[in-house]
Amino acid sequence: MSQIKKVVLAYSGGLDTSIILTWLQQEYGCEVVTFTADIGQGEEVEPARAKAEAMGVSSIYIDDLKEEFARDFVFPMMRANAIYEGEYRLGTSIARPLIAKRLIEIANETGADAISHGATGKGNDQVRFELGAYALRPDIQIIAPWREWDLSSRDKLLAYAEQHNIEVEKKADGKSQYSMDANLLHISYEGGILEDPWAAPEQDMWRWSVAPEDAPDKSQSVELEFAKGDIVAIDGQAMSPADVMVWLNKVGGAHGIGRDDIVENRYVGMKSRGCYETPAGTIMLRAHRAMESLTLDREVAHLKDELMPRYAELIYNGYWWSPEREMLQTMIDQSQAHVNGTVRVNLYKGNVSISGRKSATDSLFDERIATFEEDEGAYNQADAEGFIKLNALRLRIGARRNN
DSSP states (O other): OTTOOEEEEEOOSSHHHHHHHHHHHHHHOOEEEEEEEESSOSSOOTHHHHHHHHTTOOOEEEEEOHHHHIIIIIHHHHHTTOOBTTTBOOTTGGGHHHHHHHHHHHHHHHTOSEEEOOOOTTSSHHHHHHHHHHHHOTTOEEEOGGGTOOOOSHHHHHHHHHHTTOOOOOOOTTOOOSEEEEOSSOEEEESGGGGSTTSOOOGGGOSSOOOGGGSOSSOEEEEEEEETTEEEEETTEEOOHHHHHHHHHHHHHHTTOOEEEEEEEOTTSOEEEEEEEOHHHHHHHHHHHHHHHHHSOHHHHHHHHHHHHHHHHHHHHTOTTSHHHHHHHHHHHHHGGGOOEEEEEEEETTEEEEEEEEOTTTOOOOHHHHOSSOOTTSSOTTHHHHHHHHHHHHHHHHHHHHO
16 A cells, blocks of 8 residues: 555546545545546536545546547447447446546556546446556556445445545435436446346436337438448538537437346346436447448448457457457458448437438449349349359258258
8 A cells, every 4th residue: 555656536526436535545645636537427527626626636637538438439339330238339338448548648647656446346347447457557556445445335435424524415305216327328227126127117217318108209300421430410410429429319318219228247247237328329320230231241241240249248348458359440440431321210209210321432232233123134133043053052962861
């Protein structure tokens, strides 16, 4: 402990990280630098400054990382159509490598010996933060209080806060019982009644979306323009990556899009039940696949689909900064060179349906060949006989043996 002179703490200003701040000062006797990230969680982050100052912190970082988060993390992941275990759109997972990156940058800027986070010893986030940190600075020391202290319950945390005069926000009646995490891509809910996989989530839990049955009775048509696999404009209006996500979250949420109730396998070995709202991500993935269906070669598309679960698992498990993820990203990005054009989606009562796709320069769809009408010799149907017989050869040989 005496070797730690300065530590950078990922600080939200809430109860847990405020206690961690004081605990680090008390137990390690070190200077604490706080870092608060705005990645689109929809809450004010500036109040964390006043709280940190009141606790004796002189070096305070509060960074707006929304654009970097969307551009350098979410959009590259969307090019891969990444979904973990067929359902989870990786909303929490993809934010952690950015936070780890900024923690290390601040540690380097301030000459800190260590970083610290508030992730528990049961979750995935401790793995994601720390794998990312070690990949970016191998000699960094990491302090994970939940793995060291004996403050194992909320009552103990509150008692510690009272003992050390740490301000605790009083919970108003009706305050959410859930543990929540939010950013531009999603908001997640865990804990409370959700710890029973049979219990249905309460309707007043959801923050970003209306219930699909309460959504408008009229669908909304939206045109999404793609350039190299990324959405660059909506309904003809150019937008930055972060603005795209803000817009789609608002509109998608109004139509009840993006709700998921999932039991997933955590990297640390246990199963966990969580509920998620991912309006923008749901629309983006659906539209991106539609754009690829028109512009990607068949074998390229199929190979991407084979690799996608591995890519998604790397992100989920915390290996964003690994050489294997970077290798896969290079291949995925190269595949997107011709993913250019426009997709029209219809949003209606929780559903995203595709009603059109076009690409003036990169479409592989040939109407002359695909038509059910006269194709004017563009495709010789008689050629199919030899194709079928060649592909059936091993099946016929096998059938003769078996019979």
